[in-house]
Amino acid sequence: MNLSQRDRAVIWHPFTPQKQMPDPIAVVKGAGEFLYDDQGNEYIDAISSWWVTLHGHAHPKIAEALYKQASTIEQVIFAGFTHEPAVQLAENLLPLLPGTFHKIFYSDNGSTSTEVAIKMSLQYWWNVNKEGGTRNEEGGSKKDPVSKGAADSGGERNEEERGRRTKVLAFNNSYHGDTFGAMSVSDRSVFTLAFQEKLFEVVFIDPPKKGDSLPDLNWKEFACFIYEPLVQGAGCMQFYEKDGLNALLSKCKEHQVICIADEVMTGFHRTGKLFASEYLAHTPDIICLSKGLTGGTMALGVTACVERIYQAFVTDDKLKTFFHGHSFTANPLACTAAVTSLELLQDSDCVARIERICKANTEFISSIKSDEAFVHTKNHRQLGTILAFEITSGKDEYLNSIGTTITKLALEKGVFIRPLGNTVYIMPPYCISEESLKKVYEVLREVVRSVR
Template sequence: MTSPVWHPFTQHGLGEPIPLVTHGEGAALHTSDGRRVIDAISSWWVTTHCHRHPRIMAAIAEQAGRLDQIIFAGWTHEPAETLARGLTAIMPPSLTRVFYSDSGSTAVEVALKMALGFWANRGEPRHRVLVMEHSYHGDTIGAMSVGARSVFNRAYEPLLFDVGTLPFPAGDGQATLDACEAACRAHPAALIVEPLVLGAGGMLFYPPAVLAGLRRICEAHGVLFVADEVMTGWGRTGTLLACEQAGIVPDILCLSKGLTGGAVPLAVTMASEAIFEAHWSADRARMFFHSSSYTANPIACAAGAANLGIWRDEPVLERVASLGRRQEARLAALSGHRAVRNPRTAGTIAAFELGAAEGAYLSELGPRLLAHFRERDLLVRPLGNTIYVMPPYCIDDADLDRVWIDIAEACDRFG
């Protein structure tokens, strides 16, 4: 019987097999036909520590036995309060406010509405948002609007609002900084960036100095700085936040994916006190008009609080550093291959292009690579001809070796 499920980012017309996963453990997934599949991309970048971390699973089970759901408009609950206090303790001190949502896309939507609401409530007509070339911030309308115009959103162009685009940093990034300086003179509302790594845009890296320069320019012109750390947060680039490596703090910070260790959906948008105060009033018309039915779901918040406990009590950054070194060594061993272009690492992320200087999402090589890795029981999902490895932090040497051996085989086969 044909499944009625419509899968995301899947062209069902290709007839590619869709395995049924029954359970996960550590850095692996297990399928209904008995295969053990190494998760080399953290199940779309969400699984940080491991699949089914006992502490997070226990927190979910305990909370499910107490309170499953409650409206969050005008009500609260202990898991949300605990997680919010924990976040303000571990994140930069100036980010004093925590607004809950459901996913990375909604965290970005919230951030954009906060930024526009900030200026509206101050009586200043600032509406334009600046973005970086090749960026990706999600698949809802606002998030698509601040992402690159591409095959991802071409069909929905009539729905998207106009933005100002800065060139992706090349060389020392001075052209990007100059463009930012010029754009900020027109007093836009905000600049939103993916710090250090543009994920879906092709795992494109740029240096911390450029990120610091962008923040400095925005601050000089009074432009709000929004950091989308949905993917880069929670250790992926080697530090808790990628922004740390540039020595900066945004006005608004978007977090999701690893917020619960990747166990259940949850997102937060953290904001400075100034952003909150612009919405604080006895006038109900100035409130922040955003919510969803499942805002701050208690079970998800309990998972998030357990994740913070892991960061507090376990040597997570040591594991991150170890994985980063192991990734770097394995990519270095492959970097001399004739088909490998632009090998690069950032923290636990390793990436390169196979057979071309630049990645192309709809490259004909993409489906062939997917089939190659699927046949070898690997969850590796190239971005066109850009191959990247971003595994859970628990992955051992044997599994990591398997991943890179099969990647080397793909280079021989398709390069």
């Protein structure tokens, strides 16, 4: 059996209907913007392998750093221990973040980074409104928060009387991950349908459009507001107005609602700036990072917070500890890859390549508006290295099967793209050559012409 057949016998692939699933392509090598299969075929990875591979595949500098680190210490528990890569990454990353961030909490991936942010926000309000530990005046326990599942020790008063906030605000069409907390704050969609009744309640509002007024809400009820700044990634690469988001963030800041920027996808120059939050007048209180954090080499998540949030956990009351962690928290190999990726990102050559991709995307989007091949497409849009549009065939939805057809046709021409239903997009690695980028554009043109 070849590798694809062996795979079919033992592996369950993500986001893939299992019945009549085509054989997965057996990748045996990656180099720069290219992937190579076991048949000798070459593909341009035009979506950076799910938006993670910033500098291309098998980058020699990252590979060398990983080799050296693996020869020193590959993993150590991060409770009670530390190591150079974790400290160096935090030292290098904090000054680059959009705002004045104080501490970094490590986890494993994008879903866990948002999970941490949600728990951190909810516990912040629990901590700041928790009165006098869990002991009554006689020294006995009012409630046992472990065995009884009590939220706090505020007696019989309700949440509003105590001033504790438990509501979460999020956007319709959002996606923040696949763990239960992350699903709860994501749009109720095909990704969450089987689990609806198990997700906690969230208040959803539409992403702001030009001229929209702010929703009529009791803002003091909200613990936090989580949002993907300017681009909703898995929500079919939908863009929305920065002015409306600024107004919304201003209202949240006015009422001390913790603002969580999910920059798992938009971070590290994907939108043309280092972080999408740099386009906005208001900075977040918490920021979530993953995907390109390590240059796509290793799994790693970061949740960074401002000082006021961290200080709510600095207390003699041990019950206010943030009881969250992962076995591979701050894995030395992953942190080493991230340190090296950040160094590469700040190199002048990399900055120039990013600017070239942004400029080429802008020119391509402008050109297709009058291109007959794209007559059956709509909503042409671009921000930084992200380019997207919809095919008008069928419904605007993730389950639109036209995406599978487009992927197959593009692969036959040596380009790997993976549309979100009828939403076609590219998000190339920053190492992509002008020649390869031109080929991606031409294949998009050929594929769109053939499926109209």
